[in-house]
Amino acid sequence: MATRLAKTDVVIVGMGATGGVAALPLTNAGLKVIGLEAGGWLSPRDFAPDELRNGSRNWPQSIQKAAQEAPTVRPSSDKESKQGGHPMMNAVGGTSMHYWAQSWRLNPWDFSVVTETRNRYGVDRIPSGSTVEDWPFGYDELEPYYEKIEYTVGVSGQAGNLQGKKISGGNIFEGERRRDYPMKPLRSSPFTTQMDTAARRLNWDPFQGPAAITTELFDGRPPCQYHGFCNKGGCHVQAKSSTAVTAIPKALDTGNLEVVTFARVTEIVVDDSGRVSGVNYLKGNESFFQPAEVVLLASYAYENVRLLQLSKSPAFPNGLANNSGQVGRHYFSHHQGAPVTALFERDLHNWYGLPAQGVAIDNWADDNFDHSQLNFIGGANLWVHTDRRPISAAKMSTFGKTSSAWGSDWKSFIMKNADRTNTAYIQKTTLPYESNFLDLDPVVKDSIGLPVTRITAQYHENEKRIAAYAQDKMEQWYKEAGAIEVIKHGLGHAMEASTHAYGGARMGLNAETNVVNQWGFAHEVPNLGVLGAAVMGTSGSRNPTLTAQALAWRTAEHLVSSWQSIAG
């Protein structure tokens, strides 16, 4: 029998990148918030510069709740599903503890793909089978919230469009911003300068991308030390602006936030009137019911959707907020694959770099270029960065230059070329499709007997055409910078479990095609909010975290200003 706890104003399920952010405006307004987190607290001492621990040993993710409920994956409904991995981690701060921390605003086009495409190219250019819709609001609505996050957690970068003024060195394609970043961008390096110079020779517009990483003393945290273990690693000096060292401590300072660690939420509970009354969770061997006026789901996209699908009741026999049948629909994994790898003649000086220190090209992203003669919409952000560590360096491609991948010739090759390769990270516009969705696996269960998520999804022609187009541009850039060999990898097929998972609880005005309204609250359940990329209907061609955080802040602020009507 579950222990019934004292009622609170708001329960947030998950104290990660979005839940951690949402806690701050709520607690600042005096609301009592309980944050339920499946992981524990981590400290800088837990983040050793240890490639094996972060990569092969998969620490600390391997033993966690997320790992025990990894989704199964299949490309389409007629195929068998297989066990996938789970790319996220459980901890206070969530995956913002060890992510790459690239912190982009979406570009204005991403908010109105349907309208923009119809106006510029004709409605038949929307790929067939796609369920893409315009967002319920445009970039301008989210702009102040982007700014709040950039200044609250600490994002470094170079503005490219400050109050309408285009600034070379920043992203001239970005939406208009009211304020510059609070910190200068991460520093350049010999390699980023080499790539920047090459891009300028091509008449492209290179810029240093934004990062939730400090570059100067910020809010008591020291700047990035460039030690080289940022990839899948937390920060040893707290330069990475995880919510665990930014918004969450601030929310705790108000005295209105209680964080419950190692809490495994199993169900969102609904009362007779169809309103949410609280959540059930397990902690160790004990089970609890935490009543609340309002519940905000802030797990990762897969778990947000799964919790809705698992929470069946007489009012919602097909899962919570799912009488419309839209929970799990409009799912997509960001197309981040199909990379390009290059070999250079000289050392690149990348031993002490990080994934967020690099050069971006947005000339071929979104609708920043003319698609009239092309057979796709959207595009890709090209990103080269300075991350390198010894094990992964030794596992480099030999570009067909050695007869074998082992032995003396191979050894001689890696000795010479360990610091001479680079792999571009290319993020592409990815659309939702009717045939791509999340549901509960009929067979596979998690460690406590609940069904895991099943991903049924694959990339369509639009994504693959962008990939091929972007690879050609990337090859051109590398060669301009002096690369002597370039490899273009496969264009991608199945959408595996991803660090960039979108949809499943999409935001939109139409209650027949969307789960949450323009404020992030469920159309069918007024006191249930959903945070995170599960509500996002388009991806853009850049990392989702800052957008998810801006949306979370906006949802929380709306809850404060509409408390009477939402909490009832």
Next chain:
Amino acid sequence: MSEEDKTDKIAQDHLSDPSRRSLLKGAGLMGAAAVGAAATGNVIAADSPPKENSFKTSVHSEALEVLTAVEAETLESICDCLIPSDEDGPGAKEARAVHYIDKSLASHNLSVRQNYMISLSAINDFSREVGGDVFYRLDRQHQNSILEAVEANEVPGLVPSAADFFSMVRSHTIDGTFCDPYYGGNRNFVGWDLLRYPGIRLGASEADVLKGSRLAPTHKSAYDHDTYTKLAGDIDTSGASSVGGG
């Protein structure tokens, strides 16, 4: 104090005193992360002296935690073929990749322990058939041609397949040669020196980056830095053994 010195100072404070704000309110340490290799049964001391090689690395302190002596000899020879000691310098043998793999089979590679047992045995069966002796007693040319056959998936009895086993051993040999020495490989930093990786630093200046591979190697494990040792010196260890909290 200049602005730069000030931020350096703050960074240093954070490094040397993580119990400040960094631990956050009410956080408590997570306690010692269990990264040591778990002891298992089957521990057999390695006491056979190294044969026909010139490497100077001491193997006297190495127990075999998982592998049998014959398995270890076989694997050692495979590692030596993959990343050989040659005129370019030391390889997987000097790095003690086999010692790393043995320990890893009791911890993070536990799930493939059986693959190693069965596949190493199959490689020796094949060696006897084509070369008249176990793998590690054949000459290098024979060993290389057998490994080529394994890589080409032409040797029976390996799991999950000869090609997959080869690919896994190659990957683990690289892990053991280039990992942090804490895990039993990359002995004397021979792997990092081989790649001209200048080693673990808690920070790198622009001047460091400019020097790149020409920087003097630090020759330190991550765990030579007090910042990452499992218990801080100022913690009263009499009461610090309970794991968890939060």
